[in-house]
Amino acid sequence: MENSSTMSKSAVKISLDLLSNPLCEQDQDFLNMVTALDTAMKRMDAFNQEKVNQIQKTVIEPLKKFGSVFPSLNMAVKRREQALQDYRRLQAKVEKYEEKEKTGPVLAKLHQAREELRPVRDDFEAKNKQLLDEMPRFYSSRLDYFQPSFESLIRAQVVYYSEMHKIFGDLTQQLDQPGHPDEQRERENEARLSELRALSIVADD
Secondary structure (H helix, E strand, O other), rough: OOHHHHHHHHHHHHHHHHOOOOOOHOHHHHHHHHHHHHHHHHHHHHHHHHHHHOOOHHHHHHHHHHHHHHHHHHHHHHHHHHHHHHHHHHHHHHHHHHHHHHHHHHHHHHHHHHHHHHHHEEEEEEHHHHHHHHHHHHHHHHHHHHHHHHHHHHHHHHHHHHHHHHHHHHHHHHHOOOOOOOHHHHHHHHHHHHHHHOOOOOOOO
C-alpha cells in the first residue's frame, strides 16, 4: 500500500513538473497534452487513495485484529503446560507413596498427596478441555474470517483497475493525434529516444 501511494504521488509530481516547464508557455498543444496528463494523474491518485483506504479498513486492520488473538492463545497453552507439569509432579508423589509399605505415616502422607493432587488435576483437565474445544473451532473459523477480507481486496482491485482503464483510455483519446498511425508514432518516439540516448548526461550500461 505504501508503494502504491508513493507511485501515484510520484506520477502527480511528474505531471506538475511538466506543467511548470517553459515549453508549456510556448506551445499550446504541448500545454494541452500536459494538462490532460495532469488531470489523469490526479484522478489516478484519488482512486488509488480510495483503494488504499478501503484495503486498510477491510483487509489490513482485520488481519491485525486476527493476529492479536495469538498472544492470548499462546498464553493459554503455556498455562495448560504449567498445569500439566504440576499435575505430573503431584501424581508422581502419589504413586511414590502408593508403592511404599502401608504404615500409618505413609498412609497419612498418601492421603495428603491425593488431596493436593485433586484440585491440580481438576485445574489441568479444565484448561485442557477448553483448549481442545476452542483451538479446533478457532482453526476452522479462519476461512470464514478471512473470506470477506479477500473478497474486499479483489473488489477494490477490480474497481481501481477498471477506473484506470477508463482514465488512460480517455487520456489516450485526448493525446491521440489524427493522421498519426501507430507505426509513425513509434518511429517518432524511437527518434526522440535516440536523441535522449545521445546526450552526454545519459550513462551507457
